Amino acid sequence: MFADLAGVPSGPENGAVYPPGDLGRSLAETARLVRADIGTEVVTVDFGAWDMHFGVGNPESGLLTTAVQELALGLKAFFTDLGTLGARVTVVTISEFGRRVEENANNGLDHGWGNVMLLLGAGVRGGRYHGTWPGLSHGNLVEGDLAVTNDYRSVLAEVVRTRFGADVSKVFPGFHPRPIGAMAA
Numbered sequence: 001m002f003a004d005l006a007g008v009p010s011g012p013e014n015g016a017v018y019p020p021g022d023l024g025r026s027l028a029e030t031a032r033l034v035r036a037d038i039g040t041e042v043v044t045v046d047f048g049a050w051d052m053h054f055g056v057g058n059p060e061s062g063l064l065t066t067a068v069q070e071l072a073l074g075l076k077a078f079f080t081d082l083g084t085l086g087a088r089v090t091v092v093t094i095s096e097f098g099r100r101v102e103e104n105a106n107n108g109l110d111h112g113w114g115n116v117m118l119l120l121g122a123g124v125r126g127g128r129y130h131g132t133w134p135g136l137s138h139g140n141l142v143e144g145d146l147a148v149t150n151d152y153r154s155v156l157a158e159v160v161r162t163r164f165g166a167d168v169s170k171v172f173p174g175f176h177p178r179p180i181g182a183m184a185a
Contacts, residue, residue, distance in 0.1 A: 008036045016081035019073040023047045027074050031081040034089060041164070047071065050095060054106035075120060086121060090163050093118040094152060101136055102144060114146025117155055123162050123183050130155075130180050150180060158183040 010032060018024030026045040033040045049067060056064045071093070079086045098115035120126070132149040134140040140147065157177035160166040162184070168177060 008032055012077065012081040014080050014083045016077040018077040018081075019070050021070060023070055023074045024077065027078040028081065031078055034082060034085055047074075052099070052108050053104065053110060054108040056103070056108045079121070088122055090122045090124060090159060091118075091120040092156070092159055094156075098146065098148075100144060101141060101146060112145040113142065113148050115148075115152070117152060119155070119159070119182055123159075125182055125184055128182070130182050151175075151178065154178045154180050155182055 012018060012028055012031065013035070016028075016031075018028050023045070026047075030043045030045060033043065047067075047070075049063070052063045056062055057066075059065060075091065078091075079089075082089060094117050095115055098112040099109040100112040101114075102109075104110050130150065134147045134149065136146075153172050153175050154177040157168040157172060157175075158180055159182075160171050161168050168175075
């Protein structure tokens with residue numbers, strides 16, 4: 001099956017420039033898989049180093065700023081590399097945990113509940129925020145954390161139903177997703 005990759009150029013196309021590092025390499029290889037058209041339906045890419053218990057930084061510098069810039073540059077390069085094939089690809093970013101609101105003693109953020117998912121590409125109703133911003137006042141926090149306003153499974157349910165026609169009850173047995181509106185019907 002992977003023999004078809006032999007004829008696919010290994011370098012980025014359309015002038016795409018990936019950031020150095022594991023994420024850039026992984027996204028470049030994923031774009032190559034998409035270009036090879038070998039039937040790939042789902043690819044997962046792990047982009048670590050988000051567990052910032054210290055040195056999270058500020059908008060100008062720090063671990064979070066560096067990670068966000070690498071993610072943004074990587075995704076930009078990925079869709080540039082794919083060109084028109086990008087219309088066939090949906091990207092979902094998700095983390096297994098959120099971050100606390102209050103900075104810890106090490107200038108970092110410990111694990112929390114509230115989180116964010118990003119959706120890009122095919123089928124996504126872009127330019128929207130799907131959720132309820134509870135605010136940061138003490139009365140709006142749950143044990144010091146942002147309240148979860150959407151279950152991530154509801155978002156993923158829309159993606160797998162819209163993109164794959166999957167029976168969500170088989171993907172998430174016993175779960176009843178709430179409509180989010182992130183994906184076009």
